[in-house]
Amino acid sequence: MKYLKNILLLFIFFSSSYFYSQLRIEITGGAEEPVKVAMVPFEWRLDFPPPAYLHEIVKKDLESFAEFSVLSPEGMLSYPTLEEEISYRDWRLLKVDFLVIGAVLKSEIEGEVNISYSILDVSRQKNIHKALMMGSLKSLNRIGHNISDRIYQKINGIPGIFSTRIAYVDKPISNKESYDLRITDIDGKGDLSLFSSSQPILSPDWSPNGKEIAYVSFEEGTSRIYIQELATGNRRALKHEKGINSSPSWSPDGKFLSAVLSKGGNPDIYLYDLKNNSWKQLTDHYGIDTEPDWSPNGKSLIFTSNRSGSPQIYELNISSMKVKRKTFEGTYNARARYLPSGKKIIYVHRKKGVFHIALHNLKTGKISILTDTFLDESPSIAPNGNVIIYATKDKNTDTDVLAGVTINGKTKFILPSASGGAREPAWSPILDKY
Amino acid sequence: MQNLFAGFFISLLIHLGLVLSVSNIFNIDLLDFQADYSPPIPAYLVFEEPELISKKKYESIIIKNVISDPRQKINIEEIILKADKEILILESKASQPKKVKKKELHLNDKNTVLFFSSIIEEQIKAVWKKPIASDDLSVEIFLSMVPTGEILGVEVTRSSGSEAFDRSALIAVAKVEKFENLSMPAKLFNDNFRNFTLVFKPQ
Numbered sequence: 001m002k003y004l005k006n007i008l009l010l011f012i013f014f015s016s017s018y019f020y021s022q023l024r025i026e027i028t029g030g031a032e033e034p035v036k037v038a039m040v041p042f043e044w045r046l047d048f049p050p051p052a053y054l055h056e057i058v059k060k061d062l063e064s065f066a067e068f069s070v071l072s073p074e075g076m077l078s079y080p081t082l083e084e085e086i087s088y089r090d091w092r093l094l095k096v097d098f099l100v101i102g103a104v105l106k107s108e109i110e111g112e113v114n115i116s117y118s119i120l121d122v123s124r125q126k127n128i129h130k131a132l133m134m135g136s137l138k139s140l141n142r143i144g145h146n147i148s149d150r151i152y153q154k155i156n157g158i159p160g161i162f163s164t165r166i167a168y169v170d171k172p173i174s175n176k177e178s179y180d181l182r183i184t185d186i187d188g189k190g191d192l193s194l195f196s197s198s199q200p201i202l203s204p205d206w207s208p209n210g211k212e213i214a215y216v217s218f219e220e221g222t223s224r225i226y227i228q229e230l231a232t233g234n235r236r237a238l239k240h241e242k243g244i245n246s247s248p249s250w251s252p253d254g255k256f257l258s259a260v261l262s263k264g265g266n267p268d269i270y271l272y273d274l275k276n277n278s279w280k281q282l283t284d285h286y287g288i289d290t291e292p293d294w295s296p297n298g299k300s301l302i303f304t305s306n307r308s309g310s311p312q313i314y315e316l317n318i319s320s321m322k323v324k325r326k327t328f329e330g331t332y333n334a335r336a337r338y339l340p341s342g343k344k345i346i347y348v349h350r351k352k353g354v355f356h357i358a359l360h361n362l363k364t365g366k367i368s369i370l371t372d373t374f375l376d377e378s379p380s381i382a383p384n385g386n387v388i389i390y391a392t393k394d395k396n397t398d399t400d401v402l403a404g405v406t407i408n409g410k411t412k413f414i415l416p417s418a419s420g421g422a423r424e425p426a427w428s429p430i431l432d433k434y
Numbered sequence: 435m436q437n438l439f440a441g442f443f444i445s446l447l448i449h450l451g452l453v454l455s456v457s458n459i460f461n462i463d464l465l466d467f468q469a470d471y472s473p474p475i476p477a478y479l480v481f482e483e484p485e486l487i488s489k490k491k492y493e494s495i496i497i498k499n500v501i502s503d504p505r506q507k508i509n510i511e512e513i514i515l516k517a518d519k520e521i522l523i524l525e526s527k528a529s530q531p532k533k534v535k536k537k538e539l540h541l542n543d544k545n546t547v548l549f550f551s552s553i554i555e556e557q558i559k560a561v562w563k564k565p566i567a568s569d570d571l572s573v574e575i576f577l578s579m580v581p582t583g584e585i586l587g588v589e590v591t592r593s594s595g596s597e598a599f600d601r602s603a604l605i606a607v608a609k610v611e612k613f614e615n616l617s618m619p620a621k622l623f624n625d626n627f628r629n630f631t632l633v634f635k636p637q
Binding site for chain 2: 022023024025026027028029030031033034035067097121123124128153154155156157158384385386407
């Protein structure tokens with residue numbers, strides 16, 4: 001019996017080792033060059049010339065963070081509109097990874113167009129996305145951004161951000177005396193003013209549905225938190241408390257705001273219930289607690305506090321009300337924001353007297369510094385978690401500008417802005433759900 | 435005393451047998467035996483075939499050494515001459531059938547499999563464009579290959595959960611189409627490379 005058992009065990013051992021012996025090869029690194037997309041000019045089937053070229057809009061979008069290389073029409077060997085017209089061999093020779101073809105068609109509705117397009121995988125000769133869109137002839141730009149978003153999403157697996165917008169505060173400068181709350185497309189177009197005041201405006205924050213913005217205004221002499229609806233321009237104030245009312249931040253479900261009040265004598269984090277219009281205290285410490293931000297799952301908040309002597313980042317678990325210090329490196333860490341994954345945060349980190357934007361992995365504790373500019377502040381993360389926008393000083397012109405950096409630190413850019421007083425950027429959520 | 439007689443008798447029988455057989459009294463056709471004995475020379479040549487591959491392997495390992503030690507200036511011709519000599523020695527040793535068996539075992543060892551695995555890895559790496567933000571993802575792809583290196587079957591055995599990430603891996607395999615520089619003995623191929631799994635994971 002004993003022998004039998006041993007033999008059986010031996011058999012199991014060998015058979016399992018046989019199955020495991022199946023060769024596994026791990027691929028960890030990849031090619032360095034960006035994904036190559038060929039954006040064939042869409043066929044224009046209308047009686048008048050096109051006011052804008054979609055392929056040009058998409059090309060500009062996809063190339064903006066150096067994540068794609070887009071083949072220009074001059075480099076193409078043919079201009080297919082239909083799948084049957086594609087000669088995959090040609091596109092393979094041009095080293096194209098993905099091919100986008102399409103056409104702009106007449107619509108039955110006056111002033112509108114229909115757009116049909118396909119994204120094709122050249123190596124496997126497969127259609128991976130086919131869509132029909134309808135839109136106004138006037139908003140070809142928006143349609144273009146929307147197509148860019150879908151291409152980005154299909155290839156990278158995370159949403160594209162070319163249709164998103166950025167809210168920011170325009171400070172008074174030499175030829176302008178008011179504070180302006182403005183929103184702009186990320187390519188700097190469609191810049192418009194939401195609210196203007198001779199007194200400071202601070203910390204705008206988008207509601208999760210992208211329809212409202214909360215911000216702090218000093219228009220009545222003291223700081224107050226307002227919510228403004230974008231479509232109508234209607235404003236409403238939160239219940240005002242004595243002292244500081246600042247740093248509003250929407251909860252992910254849109255039902256609450258966290259903010260900072262000093263009615264208890266010193267600034268603490270409070271919770272505002274939008275249904276009952278009531279405040280509830282979350283932190284109670286004699287130090288300064290400020291700049292709260294919600295974790296994407298809504299279960300915790302991160303905030304800046306000087307309770308240890310220097311500004312550091314802390315995390316508050318909302319159900320257990322326990323506070324945990326998160327940053328230990330350096331003597332200045334502030335204005336933290338969660339990434340959409342909730343696993344990493346970004347904040348302003350001072351190193352050798354210079355303020356940088358740092359990326360901090362909450363799990364491993366690894367910190368990487370993303371920017372090399374001089375006075376970086378108030379970082380805000382794109383809804384896809386891949387790009388950070390922050391306010392900084394342009395050394396050449398000595399003006400306030402909004403600058404961006406991709407999360408891998410590889411691509412840096414400056415947002416085109418008309419005036420020279422842009423501050424406190426806030427990136428919108430994904431506005432067009434698809 | 436009895437033992438002496440028995441010994442004498444047996445010895446007599448043996449000697450008688452020997453003398454008779456030499457005088458060809460049993461009519462054994464010695465030429466037939468000779469004819470049977472001559473073929474082994476071509477037969478050995480047949481056996482040398484796997485050695486030819488071991489020669490190839492030997493060369494590639496030498497090349498690897500050159501790469502791994504760039505500080506030393508090495509005369510490549512000298513190395514090839516040296517390698518040729520060593521291969522000759524190996525071949526002469528291999529002409530003994532027993533040694534051939536040993537060599538075959540050697541070919542199946544871990545390092546050889548690792549060597550060919552790294553050839554496959556390099557070819558996939560050169561064409562894999564991983565999507566942005568694929569930090570914690572990994573996908574397993576089961577491949578069926580024929581000895582020429584051509585990929586016959588591709589199947590996702592464990593998805594990463596991200597359609598885009600899985601697709602990027604499948605595209606990399608499709609781009610390779612056929613693995614180069616994978617000439618190896620049939621046994622080594624059948625045991626390891628006819629079916630294998632590629633695991634794509636960025637760091």
